[in-house]
Amino acid sequence: LDSKVAILIVVLGVAGCSKAPPATPSSHQLAKEEEQQPNPPSTPAAGWLNSPANPESSLPPQSVATPASEIAFENPAANQAWNQYVDSFEAVRSVPPPPPSQISDPSAIAAHIDEINRRLEVLQQSRAALQNNLTSAEDKKRFRSAEQSLSESSQ
Amino acid sequence: MRLFSVLLLMAGTAYGQIGAPVAGLTAVQQAQFQVALAEFQQVEAISEGIGPIFNNQSCVACHNNAAVGGASTVTETRYMNAFQASDLLHQSSIVPSFNGFNIQDQVPPDATVVAHRKATALFGMGLIEAITDADIKANVHTPKTVDGVTGTVAIVNDPTAGQNGTPNINTVGRFGWKCQEASLLGFAADAYLNEMGVTTRIPGFDKDIAPSGSVTGQRNQSALLAVEPALTGFAFDQLQDKENGGPPQSDGHTANIDEFADFMRMLAPPPPLPLTAQAQLGQQLFSTVNCVACHKASMTTTASNIQALGFKNVPLYSDLLLHDMASLGDGIVQAAAGPTFMRTAPLWGLRFRTPFLHDGRAATIPAAILAHDGEGAVIRTKFAALPATDQAALIAFLESI
Secondary structure (H helix, E strand, O other): OHHHHHHHHHHHHOOOOOOOOOOOOOHHHHHHHHOOOOOOOOOOEOOOOOOOOOOOOOOOOOOOOOOHHHOOOOOHHHHHHHHHHHHHHHHHHOOOOOOHHHOOOHHHHHHHHHHHHHHHHHHHHHHHHHHHOOOOHHHHHHHHHHHHHHHHHOO | OHHHHHHHHHHOOOOOOOOOEOOOOOHHHHHHHHHHHHHHHOOOOHHHOOOOEEOOOOOOOOOOOOOOOOOOOOEEEEEEEOOOOEEEOOOEEOOOEEOOEEOOOOOOOOEEEEEEEEOOOOOOHHHHHOOOHHHHHOOOOOOOOOOOOOOEOOEEOOOOOOOOOOOOOOEEOOEOOOOOEOOHHHHHHHHHHHHHOOOOOOOOOOOOOOOOOOOOOOOOHHHHHHHHHHHOOOOOOOOOOOOOOOOOOOOOOOOHHHHHHHHHHHEOOOOOOOOOHHHHHHHHHHHHOOHHHOOOOOEEOOOOOOHHHOOOEEOOOOOOOEEEOHHHOOOOOEOOEOOOEEEOOOOOOHHHOOOEOOOOOEOOHHHHHHOOOHHHHHHHHHHHHOOHHHHHHHHHHHOOO
């Protein structure tokens, strides 16, 4: 019987080829949703080869990492905001981990996550405050580089 | 009754393993998968259409980590010139030169960007294909999140119009590092031509590729067309039209690309590991840090001709959108993606595809996270701020999915 089954499967297997159905949203949907695209391409394009240029895109400026401790902004207020930002970064890092004995305790884990979340919100706020004080293009570049450096130095 | 029992038993084998067919296939579909699996591993020869320029002679040569269909450490080289015309380097040639014509591909001297990309894992791609365009479009954050994440839908042409009923314009790209392909059939045809040099019936992939090397970066198509007739009967892509809309072959399939598409479509998603307590903490942190803004935990499929793929949860950890990743972009313009835009890489099966990121620049998962930039910069910094034990928990989670 097993050999009959195998033959049946082989015969059935070569008899056809299933395809997933097409994903075909209505043209109304497409028109509406395309309007929401932040950077819609000028023309749809396909494939590996010679694609048309996207005029909305450009390469980012080259950045050279600046050690977080050496950063100096043109705007003095940005320097103060940077220090607060670094403090809030360190505050997240200093949240004590849940004890190994409580790693499976849902309430202990929830409390830990809440504390992380609270400090991440402060980090977010201090970052926003810092960005408000980045008044020149050069300062924005400095921040980008220093923030990358800050992230990497945490490892 | 006994026949039914045997079929049921066969249908239940090996689904827990990486590289197995998706659970719930019919016996017919399982047999199709096996045929497609064999074709995916077939080493093609010049007599079967390879060349004139190509990167490898089988699909499995670049898709083999953990199982057939996996990623690999193989990288391809792409380049772009000042006019943002991008192209792929084909590293091999069936005949380096002929009658004075150079048939060896090379990076043109006027290339302004040269980038490298890893072969992607193909696990679970049938489920991704069965997600609706509308569901992907709904993942765009408008306005952007507090972390600066928005996302862009990749609107591309699908060159498989008439092959599977999909319209050929304004479809949502979802496959490849740049969301450059919308369907698995198109993905297969694209790779078959550009990685192996085999033409197919799909418009745009039905002609051989001429070698590059001119100072303008343009491929010398006229030279290729001029020399190809002279090479007929020599060793130059003798079966150039074998795949071009020919009659069904003896195995019932129209062409190899249908089998490649079948293989990818029916290849199961990578199986997750049970979450340890540490990984469960990491799962919560993954949301807390807001990695989920781009790496969306799951989406769902719509109805499918393959019932096993229909109305399924797809835990892919991606929004299938393009994001401006600034310095993490590869600098290449391709399809709808600008130089700094990259697709959110699905994270399922991450443990099967070291090294990480599009060019394999990151040896570890933390290094890959810290390389995020642009729309991912704030969330990267939030990850970096986490206590070391929490970072380890988040990594443990990523190694489990």
